[in-house]
Amino acid sequence: MALKIEMLRGFATVARSGNLSDAAQTLGRTPSAVSMMLKQLETHLGEPLFETDRKSKLTALGTFVLEQAERELQQFDNTVKAIEGFAKATHGHVRIATVPSVAGTIIPQVFSRHINDYGNVDIELRDMDSSSILHELDRDRIDIGIATMGQQNVGLNSQHLLSDTFGVICAPTHALAQETGPVTWEALDNERLIANSLSAGISAEPSILLHEKALLSAHNLTSIMGMVHANIGVTILPEMAVRASNSAGLIFRPLAEPHAKREIHLLRRADSTLSPAARLLERHILEIAAEISQDTLMGMSS
Template sequence: MLKMEMLRGFATVARTGNLSDAADALGRTPSAVSMMLKQFETHLGEPLFETDRKNRLTALGTFVLEQAERELQQFDNTVRAIEGYARAAHGRVRIATVPSVASTIIPRVLSRHMPDFEQLDLEMRDMDSSSIRHELDRNRIDIGIGTIGEHVAGLDSTLLMRDAFGVICARAHPLAAERGPVTWEALEGHRLIANSLSANIAAEPARALHRGSLLTAQNVASILGMVQANIGLTILPEMTTWAAAQSGLVFRPLADKAARRELHLVKKHDATLSPAARLFETRILETVADWNRGDAVRP
């Protein structure tokens, strides 16, 4: 039975032209290499070399060398691919995050650790939290980041950060001239552009403001465009304003410290991440830890 070891040993002898150099290259003794060649020739029933000096191939030897080198190259490429995948040097990572994370945290992960990911097939999508959960349930992504919560059946969740809500208004808006946190009462009488993020704030004054709102938008760019046109004010997490980086807007924090969203990293409970996905997860956690400590430069 032919083995890859036989093909490699024969090809090494054929390329070096002698047993001694081939043995050094293979890390074996000349006698062990000679015995391997004899076993190979016995199996084939024909000699591979014209003389015992191993410096001239027979016609069979020439044919075997051509086939062996092609097979060895394929085998070595396969081994490198397998080992690269296991080391997270190769592979595919599918990640979906809410837009604010996609434009702030993820770019920092990539810029800090790009050498780790140069050979990876990275698929990055931004979407709302409910869509992220939908994609996880259907195994279409490996990692999700959103406001999904800690105790969701079938998912493992890690709290990344808490992001405070605040009021965003145009510089021409009356609230822009004031300073300090904004109370719920101070928002009464102002036109609110409601959105799905602020609609989840549990405080009753916030719910009352949303019930009275006649204008709702979901796309952050559209919301901020209307705010910049001074059509109304809106309430969004602070990170959203960093991601938007639009001039002409004022962000004022809410006085209600409980008005925060929690961003979690989530993955399927019963699925084992690939080495590449595990590495990406680790780099996200490291980057967010620096962000939370204030080590990262924020917009």
């Protein structure tokens, strides 16, 4: 007969209770059933576990078995708790990487509303550019990615998260800040453009020509906004990126180009299954993103 965890649990309960009736009540079984289980255990071991039939005093073997049983029961119960918690999304480890604009807008709203839903889930959040996110997904170093889709998207499952409109950002004293409405490419012909990796992704021909003659470029949003604040030039950024950066006091005017949008996707590897906790986080991100509309992201238009 092989020892079973419930035999150890029954013995430990009797040993702690000091009698069969109280132990049986705790275990939800009859005293006779508990007594039979103890006899099976003693028969298997070949030695008695209690000094008398009253079960109030342990033998030397009983003391040793109790010590080992309680240690094993604690480990077993912790394992069961961890397994059940993982299945219910209250335990686990989720690795997520997102573009900074989403890290500074959608993700805080997700955790503000749902942080108690994750219990003991270890969530690792990193912000990086889209190409780095795709690279991390390819290397299976993250579970969820939030990025702009690239040309190399083989092996990825994608859900469209939101469209982010590009606009011109300038200082409040700049000439463009004195007008309202969308800005045309022609209006930017004679402006000093502070190019960046996001604006360089706009495929419209006027944008390509504008970036080819740009003498200033920066990749860090803090540096970009600092130069715009100093009225060194203007830049072009998606609205969410502006909202997530140090943009207080700056003016945002949307581009007249209707296709100047950044499409952000929720990504994961097609050949892997997300954990319950990761699926829960994914669902919450989609819910928050669905609630966000472009006309409420920020009121920077003049």
